[in-house]
Amino acid sequence: MSWSEFCTLLTGIMPKTPLGQIVSIRSEENEDMLKNFTQEQHKIRNDWRNRNNPIADMTDEEKEEEMRKVQEIFAKAFG
Numbered sequence: 001m002s003w004s005e006f007c008t009l010l011t012g013i014m015p016k017t018p019l020g021q022i023v024s025i026r027s028e029e030n031e032d033m034l035k036n037f038t039q040e041q042h043k044i045r046n047d048w049r050n051r052n053n054p055i056a057d058m059t060d061e062e063k064e065e066e067m068r069k070v071q072e073i074f075a076k077a078f079g
Contacts, residue, residue, distance in 0.1 A: 013020045025041050026048040028034060037045070050056070055063065 013023065015021065015024050022044060025037070025044045028037075028045065034042075034045075058066070
């Protein structure tokens with residue numbers, strides 16, 4: 001299956017399906033809706049939001065080093 005076909009299939013997922021419900025929980029940003037989330041819904045959302053946050057595990061020194069690298073990349077590209 002090609003990536004575009006996969007994306008097309010995902011686009012058609014209805015919110016009433018189990019996968020659609022998970023996607024809705026993960027992407028919810030409305031504060032009023034979040035206040036009404038169950039403990040399990042909060043867990044699903046928080047697990048999703050925290051899964052790809054490498055910055056949370058970095059020391060301050062590592063963050064500074066990564067910022068320096070980004071600055072070098074921009075300097076080379078646009079400097």
